[in-house]
Amino acid sequence: MEEIEIEELREQLLTAIQKRDRQKVIEIFDTVPNIDIAEAIEDVDDVKALLYIFKVVDNEYAAEFFAELSSDQQELIINAFSDKELVELINESYADDITDAIQQLPANIVNRVLKVCPKEMRNDVNKLLNYKEDTAGSVMTTEYIEMKEDTSVKDAIKIIREKGRDAETVYTIFVRDTKRTLTGTVDLDDLIFAKEDEILSDIMNRDFVSCNVNNDQEDVAKMFKRYDLTAMAVTNDENKIVGIITIDDVVDIIEEEVTEDIARMAAISDMSDPYLKTPVYKLVLKCVPWIIALMVLQVFSTLILSGFEAEIGKFAILAVFTPLIMDAGGNSGGQTTTMIVRSLSLDEFDKKDYWKVAWKELRVAAVIGGIVSLFAFGWLMFEMSVGIVDTKSISDVTPLVVKGELLIAALVAGTLFVTMIISRMVGCSLPFLAKLIKLDPAVVCGPFTTTIVDIVSLITYFLIWTQLINPAFFGL
Amino acid sequence: MEEIEIEELREQLLTAIQKRDRQKVIEIFDTVPNIDIAEAIEDVDDVKALLYIFKVVDNEYAAEFFAELSSDQQELIINAFSDKELVELINESYADDITDAIQQLPANIVNRVLKVCPKEMRNDVNKLLNYKEDTAGSVMTTEYIEMKEDTSVKDAIKIIREKGRDAETVYTIFVRDTKRTLTGTVDLDDLIFAKEDEILSDIMNRDFVSCNVNNDQEDVAKMFKRYDLTAMAVTNDENKIVGIITIDDVVDIIEEEVTEDIARMAAISDMSDPYLKTPVYKLVLKCVPWIIALMVLQVFSTLILSGFEAEIGKFAILAVFTPLIMDAGGNSGGQTTTMIVRSLSLDEFDKKDYWKVAWKELRVAAVIGGIVSLFAFGWLMFEMSVGIVDTKSISDVTPLVVKGELLIAALVAGTLFVTMIISRMVGCSLPFLAKLIKLDPAVVCGPFTTTIVDIVSLITYFLIWTQLINPAFFGL
Numbered sequence: 001m002e003e004i005e006i007e008e009l010r011e012q013l014l015t016a017i018q019k020r021d022r023q024k025v026i027e028i029f030d031t032v033p034n035i036d037i038a039e040a041i042e043d044v045d046d047v048k049a050l051l052y053i054f055k056v057v058d059n060e061y062a063a064e065f066f067a068e069l070s071s072d073q074q075e076l077i078i079n080a081f082s083d084k085e086l087v088e089l090i091n092e093s094y095a096d097d098i099t100d101a102i103q104q105l106p107a108n109i110v111n112r113v114l115k116v117c118p119k120e121m122r123n124d125v126n127k128l129l130n131y132k133e134d135t136a137g138s139v140m141t142t143e144y145i146e147m148k149e150d151t152s153v154k155d156a157i158k159i160i161r162e163k164g165r166d167a168e169t170v171y172t173i174f175v176r177d178t179k180r181t182l183t184g185t186v187d188l189d190d191l192i193f194a195k196e197d198e199i200l201s202d203i204m205n206r207d208f209v210s211c212n213v214n215n216d217q218e219d220v221a222k223m224f225k226r227y228d229l230t231a232m233a234v235t236n237d238e239n240k241i242v243g244i245i246t247i248d249d250v251v252d253i254i255e256e257e258v259t260e261d262i263a264r265m266a267a268i269s270d271m272s273d274p275y276l277k278t279p280v281y282k283l284v285l286k287c288v289p290w291i292i293a294l295m296v297l298q299v300f301s302t303l304i305l306s307g308f309e310a311e312i313g314k315f316a317i318l319a320v321f322t323p324l325i326m327d328a329g330g331n332s333g334g335q336t337t338t339m340i341v342r343s344l345s346l347d348e349f350d351k352k353d354y355w356k357v358a359w360k361e362l363r364v365a366a367v368i369g370g371i372v373s374l375f376a377f378g379w380l381m382f383e384m385s386v387g388i389v390d391t392k393s394i395s396d397v398t399p400l401v402v403k404g405e406l407l408i409a410a411l412v413a414g415t416l417f418v419t420m421i422i423s424r425m426v427g428c429s430l431p432f433l434a435k436l437i438k439l440d441p442a443v444v445c446g447p448f449t450t451t452i453v454d455i456v457s458l459i460t461y462f463l464i465w466t467q468l469i470n471p472a473f474f475g476l
Numbered sequence: 477m478e479e480i481e482i483e484e485l486r487e488q489l490l491t492a493i494q495k496r497d498r499q500k501v502i503e504i505f506d507t508v509p510n511i512d513i514a515e516a517i518e519d520v521d522d523v524k525a526l527l528y529i530f531k532v533v534d535n536e537y538a539a540e541f542f543a544e545l546s547s548d549q550q551e552l553i554i555n556a557f558s559d560k561e562l563v564e565l566i567n568e569s570y571a572d573d574i575t576d577a578i579q580q581l582p583a584n585i586v587n588r589v590l591k592v593c594p595k596e597m598r599n600d601v602n603k604l605l606n607y608k609e610d611t612a613g614s615v616m617t618t619e620y621i622e623m624k625e626d627t628s629v630k631d632a633i634k635i636i637r638e639k640g641r642d643a644e645t646v647y648t649i650f651v652r653d654t655k656r657t658l659t660g661t662v663d664l665d666d667l668i669f670a671k672e673d674e675i676l677s678d679i680m681n682r683d684f685v686s687c688n689v690n691n692d693q694e695d696v697a698k699m700f701k702r703y704d705l706t707a708m709a710v711t712n713d714e715n716k717i718v719g720i721i722t723i724d725d726v727v728d729i730i731e732e733e734v735t736e737d738i739a740r741m742a743a744i745s746d747m748s749d750p751y752l753k754t755p756v757y758k759l760v761l762k763c764v765p766w767i768i769a770l771m772v773l774q775v776f777s778t779l780i781l782s783g784f785e786a787e788i789g790k791f792a793i794l795a796v797f798t799p800l801i802m803d804a805g806g807n808s809g810g811q812t813t814t815m816i817v818r819s820l821s822l823d824e825f826d827k828k829d830y831w832k833v834a835w836k837e838l839r840v841a842a843v844i845g846g847i848v849s850l851f852a853f854g855w856l857m858f859e860m861s862v863g864i865v866d867t868k869s870i871s872d873v874t875p876l877v878v879k880g881e882l883l884i885a886a887l888v889a890g891t892l893f894v895t896m897i898i899s900r901m902v903g904c905s906l907p908f909l910a911k912l913i914k915l916d917p918a919v920v921c922g923p924f925t926t927t928i929v930d931i932v933s934l935i936t937y938f939l940i941w942t943q944l945i946n947p948a949f950f951g952l
Contacts, residue, residue: 029683030682030683031682031683032683033683033685033702033703035702035703157668160665160668161668161669164665164668164669165669170665170668171647171664171665188647188664188665188668189636189640189646189647189664192633192636192637192640192646192664193637193640193641206506206507207505207506207507207508207509209509224727225727225728225731226511227509227511228724230706230723230724247706247723247724247727248704248706248723250727251700251701251723251726251727251730252701254727254730254731255701255730255822258734259818259822261738262737262738262741262814262818263814263818265738265741265742265814266741266810266811266814266815267807267810267811268811268814268815271814271815271818274819274824275815275816275819275824275825275833276819276824276825276829276832276833276836280836280839280840280843281843283836283840284840284843284844284847287808287811287840287844288843288844288847288848290807290811291804291807291808291811291844291848291896292847292848292851294803294804294807295800295803295804295848295851295852295855296855298799298800298803299859299864301799301800302796302797302799302800302859302864302865303864303865305795305796305799306793306796306864306865306866307866309792309793309795309796309866309868309869310792312788312792312795313789313790313792313869314789316785316786316788316789316792316795317782317785319781319785319788319792319795319798320778320781320782320785321778322795322798322799323774323777323778323781323798323799323802323930324771324774324777324778326799326802326803327770327771327774327802327806327926328767328770328771330803330806331743331766331767331770332763332767334742334743335742335743335744335763335766335767338738338739338741338742338744338747339739339742339744339747339751340751342735342738342739342747343750343751343752346731346735348750348751348752349751349752353752356752357751357752360752360756360759363756364756364759364760364763367756367757367760367764368760368763368764368767371760371764371768372764372767372768372771375768375771376771379771379772383775383778388775388778388779388782389778389779389782390782390783390785392785393785393789420767450803454799
């Protein structure tokens with residue numbers, strides 16, 4: 001929805017509430033998705049207005065709408081609700097939505113919610129609260145439909161009609177044998193297509209996949225993608241079903257994991273909280289340790305540059321091109337690690353493919369090294385000839401057989417060739433190494449690649465100068 | 477599935493095929509997901525073995541399995557199939573799967589497929605082939621169930637039983653009025669829960685959302701997330717339904733869009749092809765233009781450094797810390813742009829929030845600037861006192877009231893303070909600016925931020941030195 005429509009919706013709804021226009025409020029809830037309504041009134045903290053909505057709107061709608069509100073608004077409403085109203089709301093909600101809401105609410109509110117919760121729901125919520133973060137258990141819901149293998153299609157449809165309203169999905173029915181072990185799944189459409197007297201074990205999919213409560217949510221998301229699932233059973237260690245995960249949760253998981261990867265690549269500790277809601281001190285804490293750590297890692301390049309201070313004092317032009325070389329190496333290494341890390345996280349290849357990747361990178365690096373150093377040679381000659389770079393420090397020193405500009409351009413070009421090769425080889429190897437020692441490839445890639453490439457390229461630069469060019473042409 | 481299991485599966489299946497063990501092959505297809513089987517035999521190019529599978533396995537399974545095979549294998553099979561077999565396969569497939577397959581196959585094969593295609597399917601495929609890449613039209617499928625508003629629940633279920641097998645999903649039924657305009661959707665579970673004599677307009681959701689064929693696929697994915705959809709109607713400009721998009725396609729879209737964003741942040745033109753299948757020359761083309769462009773952008777820092785060559789010649793120690801300052805600025809700017817770009821792409825905030833963000837960034841930057849410059853002061857004093865940095869070029873020049881080391885440390889610390897502020901302000905502003913002029917924020921952020929920050933921090937560094945410190949303490 002466009003901003004302007006949201007604004008209009010806000011006007012309409014608030015006017016309707018003010019006029020106590022029951023029909024209009026109901027009509028809005030009938031024709032506009034809940035999340036748009038929630039966004040339209042996200043800054044409304046008039047508890048009477050909010051309560052009016054809950055009074056007028058159907059219980060089922062109300063629970064969905066409640067889940068979309070901000071935690072401040074949720075708190076207002078829970079405080080204003082009688083126990084009876086609260087129980088009604090909870091009964092219409094899913095256990096995973098309540099669990100999500102509870103994790104954002106202050107302790108006294110949580111206590112009240114859990115106290116009035118019907119016993120079964122309380123058990124479900126407590127169970128969900130206890131799973132480790134980012135596991136299948138922590139994202140699953142406990143409201144699903146499970147049936148025995150010998151249930152007839154006719155009975156199955158009857159059960160769905162009776163109990164389906166409470167389940168998060170009725171599109172996948174989970175089938176168990178007499179030992180309560182999960183043995184298959186039946187899609188709702190297969191039930192519709194089947195004959196009434198068939199039994200579930202005749203029509204169920206036996207090639208289903210499921211996951212364990214302790215599986216990482218990232219792996220769960222990958223299974224959904226690989227197998228094009230809409231719902232998956234979560235089982236305990238005895239292969240008994242304890243919950244299900246549905247595709248709408250998976251979309252959120254994918255977003256979360258991607259955000260995590262992107263944060264790590266940019267050297268930020270964590271970006272899982274929405275930016276506008278993160279206080280200043282937290283943003284500082286997420287960023288500053290990395291800035292400082294990377295600064296400390298610079299000790300190596302500082303050491304090398306300082307080692308050649310005498311040379312820089314004589315030929316100041318040498319200092320002009322060190323940032324160019326370091327940046328080119330950093331950019332090139334960054335390109336490689338980004339490609340490799342992304343491919344690893346999409347499971348495009350695995351550890352065993354390292355040599356294939358390294359061989360390909362070596363060829364790519366050689367070509368890029370050739371192109372970049374040729375270009376740099378021409379570009380530097382241009383910069384020096386039009387006076388962008390002051391060449392006095394070199395042309396003043398000695399009358400030469402070849403011009404000093406040519407030597408500097410050749411020095412930078414040669415260094416860049418080595419830098420391009422090293423940066424791509426280091427950049428493609430570190431993510432595999434991280435994977436081998438079970439670190440997240442996204443964390444190590446950027447900073448470490450840059451540091452190693454910086455060191456190698458600076459050393460190359462000054463070695464070419466002090467060992468080859470200087471003695472041959474200047475004899476200093 | 478683990479690699480070892482895939483290996484085992486491959487053994488089993490190939491042995492079964494060799495022995496012409498019909499039962500075993502069918503059992504494998506019954507109990508193992510198609511994509512795992514396809515992966516297990518991904519390098520099998522024995523056309524007889526592949527054909528045996530298609531002879532033995534159920535038509536419906538066969539079409540799904542076909543869609544998972546590599547294009548080389550698909551080509552082998554199509555070539556070996558008689559026209560009749562090909563028609564059977566096509567009839568069991570979905571139009572969007574055929575369209576996907578066709579886009580990878582050589583022209584002569586495509587012609588044969590389209591020639592034997594039943595007319596209706598050919599029209600669908602041609603239509604899908606004609607939509608612009610990355611639009612809703614290009615990812616939708618044309619096999620959906622549409623019913624009139626006055627259809628009874630009983631008739632609706634009957635229609636699903638008859639036609640549902642050909643539709644990509646029966647979980648969402650699309651409802652139209654007499655003018656063929658889309659007016660609502662009915663979820664399959666609502667049909668199951670409803671009374672037989674109700675009509676669709678009684679039970680349909682009127683608060684559904686739909687998209688236009690020309691909408692960007694990224695916006696489509698956002699709608700799926702926002703509204704927790706599993707299927708959405710795609711309409712033409714007259715609001716008549718022309719296709720649907722289902723959630724499994726959306727998961728792929730999200731992956732694709734994220735890969736695009738990540739590529740742009742790392743200055744790579746495009747990472748949409750799988751790495752291992754991209755030839756060397758293409759990888760070069762994706763990376764090298766950016767490396768060169770960024771090198772050309774370095775002209776500004778080169779210019780500044782060169783302008784201070786005389787100063788560097790006198791105080792070589794000044795050159796030692798320029799990379800440190802430039803890197804710290806680059807890292808800090810990168811952190812900010814990454815956060816802002818990600819938040820913008822998750823729609824956490826919009827253009828109108830710029831001032832809120834800028835004010836927050838200013839405070840964050842001030843704190844980070846304070847911490848980083850204090851740390852840098854201490855760290856540089858340490859580096860210089862233990863001899864990591866050679867301070868001869870400064871301590872030799874003049875006997876001082878204050879020690880030269882203190883001045884250098886203060887210079888770097890002061891520059892870093894300014895750099896941290898500038899880098900975060902530029903880093904948070906550029907993505908908004910990009911959005912304002914309708915560019916992708918991910919493209920501009922990295923390189924431009926770094927370039928601007930480099931310029932400002934180098935100028936600050938040398939200005940502090942030449943205007944404040946040098947005249948006050950060295951008088952040179």
